[in-house]
Amino acid sequence: xxxxxxxxxxxxxxxxxxxxxxxxxxxxxxxxxxxxxxxxxxxxxxxxxxxxxxxxxxxxxxxxxxxxxxxxxxxxxxxxxxxxxxxxxxxxxxxxxxxxxxxxxxxxxxxxxxxxxxxxxxxxxxxxxxxxxxxxxxxxxxxxxxxxxxxxxxxxxxxxxxxxxxxxxxxxxxxxxxxxxxxxxxxxxxxxxxxxxxxxxxxxxxxxxxxxxxxxxxxxxxxxxxxxxxxxxxxxxxxxxxxxxxxxxxxxxxxxxxxxxxxxxxxxxxxxxxxxxxxxxxxxxxxxxxxxxxxxxxxxxxxxxxxxxxxxxxxxxxxxxxxxxxxxxxxxxxxxxxxxxxxxxxxxxxxxxxxxxxxxxxxxxxxxxxxxxxxxxxxxxxxxxx
Numbered sequence: 576x577x578x579x580x581x582x583x584x585x586x587x588x589x590x591x592x593x594x595x596x597x598x599x600x601x602x603x604x605x606x607x608x609x610x611x612x613x614x615x616x617x618x619x620x621x622x623x624x625x626x627x628x629x630x631x632x633x634x635x636x637x638x639x640x641x642x643x644x645x646x647x648x649x650x651x652x653x654x655x656x657x658x659x660x661x662x663x664x665x666x667x668x669x670x671x672x673x674x675x676x677x678x679x680x681x682x683x684x685x686x687x688x689x690x691x692x693x694x695x696x697x698x699x700x701x702x703x704x705x706x707x708x709x710x711x712x713x714x715x716x717x718x719x720x721x722x723x724x725x726x727x728x729x730x731x732x733x734x735x736x737x738x739x740x741x742x743x744x745x746x747x748x749x750x751x752x753x754x755x756x757x758x759x760x761x762x763x764x765x766x767x768x769x770x771x772x773x774x775x776x777x778x779x780x781x782x783x784x785x786x787x788x789x790x791x792x793x794x795x796x797x798x799x800x801x802x803x804x805x806x807x808x809x810x811x812x813x814x815x816x817x818x819x820x821x822x823x824x825x826x827x828x829x830x831x832x833x834x835x836x837x838x839x840x841x842x843x844x845x846x847x848x849x850x851x852x853x854x855x856x857x858x859x860x861x862x863x864x865x866x867x868x869x870x871x872x873x874x875x876x877x878x879x880x881x882x883x884x885x886x887x888x889x890x891x892x893x894x895x896x897x898x899x900x901x902x903x904x905x906x907x908x909x910x911x912x913x914x915x916x917x918x919x920x921x922x923x924x925x926x927x928x929x930x931x932x933x934x935x936x937x938x939x940x941x942x943x944x945x946x947x948x949x950x951x952x953x954x955x956x957x958x959x960x961x
Contacts, residue, residue: 597723604753609756612643613788614755616757617783620637624914625774626774633830635652637649637691645661645662646689647660647661657670661688663796666688667798669799675805677805692761698747699727703725705722727747740769742766755787757785757787760782761780814923821939822938826928827919829915831914832913834907837906845933850927850930852925854884855888856893858924867946869904879958880958884903885910885915887921887922891909923942926940940952
């Protein structure tokens with residue numbers, strides 16, 4: 576879900592006041608959609624990011640409920656489900672089954688928030704057009720779909736005084752049912768210049784199921800529990816949360832590139848015990864534990880054990896300089912250059928996650944005292960740390 580909000584915060588509403596043919600058509604179709612008493616849509620979503628040397632992809636599902644200006648969007652992925660709920664006035668953000676929620680701050684002049692498949696996009700209508708009309712291909716319906724291609728206006732976002740991200744060029748192509756105004760597919764391609772590199776993103780939504788009409792359950796558009804705690808930012812995952820929610824369950828997939836540009840995927844390590852080591856160069860316990868972990872990997876690696884070191888939120892230059900003096904024989908991944916699933920967005924260091932040979936999570940430990948507990952976990956797997 577990070578991806579969706581990345582686009583959502585960078586883009587603003589599809590203008591309803593355009594006097595171009597494509598702009599007028601968009602306004603007409605939106606009006607049809609807004610007249611529906613309720614709607615249910617399910618989307619398959621994929622995102623690919625490409626640099627000059629590598630490519631990274633991720634997939635998830637979105638389940639959308641809309642009724643009378645309110646909506647609920649559930650994002651379903653291997654690392655858990657996240658909810659966005661708009662009750663007609665306020666927008667809330669939370670993890671399904673979690674104990675916290677965030678009330679998203681909005682300026683009075685901000686456009687009304689919309690679900691992700693209906694992403695607000697800053698469009699250059701003078702360069703946008705209708706491409707074609709064709710059958711939508713919906714079961715038991717002969718609705719016609721219109722395909723719009725819209726050009727996106729460039730944008731820049733300042734993440735910090737020294738870190739500016741800019742979208743240099745982009746377009747979106749969408750297929751919309753002319754009878755209902757519903758988007759059935761959407762593809763957004765953007766060329767982005769970051770602080771360290773340039774890359775291209777390709778984000779795609781495709782409807783897999785839909786229905787509309789009738790009355791929606793009003794409780795869908797309210798906070799799921801009165802006991803939820805409001806916070807400014809959802810808590811990052813830690814060992815306690817991992818043990819509570821993931822122990823005994825299949826480990827969320829992790830598909831990334833290591834610091835040398837080689838692919839690393841958890842799914843390829845079944846049959847081995849896997850140790851995920853979340854660390855930073857400035858963490859004293861991380862530095863103290865590193866020689867023992869490297870020795871452990873050289874003893875068991877490639878046959879019984881896979882260790883993946885995940886350097887959290889540090890630039891490549893800093894990590895490369897550190898590794899010159901403290902080389903690791905196991906793969907090292909930079910979270911700053913990879914999209915990390917929610918379950919692996921760790922904020923306490925070091926944190927160790929042990930994954931069984933069958934791919935299920937054994938447990939997690941963290942902090943200064945974590946290494947002794949890690950010894951016990953690995954010993955159960957038949958591995959001894961000297």
